[in-house]
Amino acid sequence: MGFIGLCGIFIVMLCLLILSFSWWIFPIQKHKKLKRNGFGGPTPSFPLGNIKEMGKKNISIQSLVASTNLTHDIHSNVFPYFSTWQKSHGKVFVYWLGTEPFLYIAEAEFLKKMSTEVMAKRWGKPSVFRNDRDPMFGSGLVMVEGNDWVRHRRIVAPAFNPLNLKVMANMMVESTNEMIDRWSSQINFGNHEIDVEREIITIAGEIIAKTSFGVEDENAREVFHKLRALQMTLFNTNRYVGVPFGKYFNVKKNLEAKKLGKEIDKLLMSIVEARKNSPKKNSQKDLLGLLLQENNEVGKSIKTFTTREIVDECKTFFFGGHETTALAITWTLLLLATHEDWQNQLREEIKEVVGNNELDITMLAGLKKMKLVMNEVLRLYPPAPNVQRQAREDIQVDNLKVPNGTNMWIDVVAMHHDPELWGKDVNEFKPERFIDDVNGGCNHKMGYLPFGFGGRMCVGRNLTFMEYKIVLTLLLSKFSFKVSPSYIHSPSIMLSLRPIHGLPLLVQPLN
Numbered sequence: 001m002g003f004i005g006l007c008g009i010f011i012v013m014l015c016l017l018i019l020s021f022s023w024w025i026f027p028i029q030k031h032k033k034l035k036r037n038g039f040g041g042p043t044p045s046f047p048l049g050n051i052k053e054m055g056k057k058n059i060s061i062q063s064l065v066a067s068t069n070l071t072h073d074i075h076s077n078v079f080p081y082f083s084t085w086q087k088s089h090g091k092v093f094v095y096w097l098g099t100e101p102f103l104y105i106a107e108a109e110f111l112k113k114m115s116t117e118v119m120a121k122r123w124g125k126p127s128v129f130r131n132d133r134d135p136m137f138g139s140g141l142v143m144v145e146g147n148d149w150v151r152h153r154r155i156v157a158p159a160f161n162p163l164n165l166k167v168m169a170n171m172m173v174e175s176t177n178e179m180i181d182r183w184s185s186q187i188n189f190g191n192h193e194i195d196v197e198r199e200i201i202t203i204a205g206e207i208i209a210k211t212s213f214g215v216e217d218e219n220a221r222e223v224f225h226k227l228r229a230l231q232m233t234l235f236n237t238n239r240y241v242g243v244p245f246g247k248y249f250n251v252k253k254n255l256e257a258k259k260l261g262k263e264i265d266k267l268l269m270s271i272v273e274a275r276k277n278s279p280k281k282n283s284q285k286d287l288l289g290l291l292l293q294e295n296n297e298v299g300k301s302i303k304t305f306t307t308r309e310i311v312d313e314c315k316t317f318f319f320g321g322h323e324t325t326a327l328a329i330t331w332t333l334l335l336l337a338t339h340e341d342w343q344n345q346l347r348e349e350i351k352e353v354v355g356n357n358e359l360d361i362t363m364l365a366g367l368k369k370m371k372l373v374m375n376e377v378l379r380l381y382p383p384a385p386n387v388q389r390q391a392r393e394d395i396q397v398d399n400l401k402v403p404n405g406t407n408m409w410i411d412v413v414a415m416h417h418d419p420e421l422w423g424k425d426v427n428e429f430k431p432e433r434f435i436d437d438v439n440g441g442c443n444h445k446m447g448y449l450p451f452g453f454g455g456r457m458c459v460g461r462n463l464t465f466m467e468y469k470i471v472l473t474l475l476l477s478k479f480s481f482k483v484s485p486s487y488i489h490s491p492s493i494m495l496s497l498r499p500i501h502g503l504p505l506l507v508q509p510l511n
């Protein structure tokens, strides 16, 4: 065998050695370390970790939940594997996605102790998701860490100040009224059944595209359609996160996502550049306009956003903001359709606050019962069903040490349905639990986390509150809602918490 042949064998051996270290030996070491540090959990297998068990249970729940019996006790249906593992390993344990360990947390006190140890800028976001999420978020606020996160948050947060959001109310009213007109003509043709989930997600997408970068522009319209297509493509590709070579299991979809991602970036780049050079740039008060304005102002004290970073923030608004808000409204319509008393109470409140006047943003604060309902819906059906973090240093929690690099999966659905935190009526729809108590009577302040926690809490909350109130006010003033017999109650995880078979409601115009 010649010298070249020997070199070839040496390189292959070296590659095998590196691979077996990173996929086998290091993960086993991590596993042992976590065990030594006091964390239990289900036994993983190589190379899938616990993914197989998670997949298996997922298939069996489809049939289990396909019943018309409407229960709000959803945790064991939504996350059956976590619910089973909780019984043997408690509310804090380690499970594995491929060769990546995740610390599962459903214990509010543990979370509190851990988060008092870590400042917002020292939190990481799991690197293992970075590759998949890159076409969606790039280096937008959701993904950045450290001083970069501080800089991004400082430029982005002022755009969501309620005063700045005021001008976006008209865009929301306009889109909702268009949807109402569509529904009315469908009802006139005798078809009262409407898939409310699909409709609301569509207008929420339109609203976020308008509020982010205006959609009069033909390019912006195209961005919107491509962003939706990207989301659908990515949903099918991230099943094997953490598994060695996992990204090659879906090569076609991954390439499609990359291609769409590039096209979106190109279109958004051209929109941002055109806006920067536009004489009207200071009068356009959408999120892009506000970002550019803020970017100019902070320019004197901190490093400003590049065009690329602005593009990533616009994508982040779209992916972080439209489906979550739409699902909050969708689940609310389901709960109001099954609780006619609350539906009527909200309608009464709207009459008192808005009367026969045009809906004005200053009226929204008066819709107090609607806020109670929103809080309760976000508790029972949190659109963001988990919060993810990664330790960027060792974290000591009592006698347990969470090692640097540990991924964390905080199970929001579990905590929102935990009778130890909320009491025996935890699975009942009771908006009144939030009267005079922002924590809804939860006995731990870290037990209610619809928007996350600490300094990294959702930056878009105010936009959601406004959109939620505007859309519901307009809908409840025009229609009454009942659940259609064809509805199947099946809350499931598709990144967010969604009714997997949609939400068909019977919609009746009010006299």
Ligand code: HEM
Pocket: 141, 142, 143, 153, 316, 317, 318, 320, 321, 322, 324, 325, 328, 382, 383, 384, 386, 387, 388, 449, 450, 451, 452, 453, 454, 455, 456, 457, 458, 459, 460, 461, 463, 464
């Ligand atoms: C019902 C609606 C919404 C829900 C349930 C929701 C939920 C969340 C959650 C759970 C987080 C993670 C927080 C953490 O890690 O502690 C988050 C972060 C974030 N959300 Fe939202 N969100 C909603 C609406 C929006 C909207 C409308 C936007 C923007 C248009 C938005 C933009 C963001 C951004 C940029 C972050 C990252 C913040 C950071 O890391 O500093 N969200 N959201």
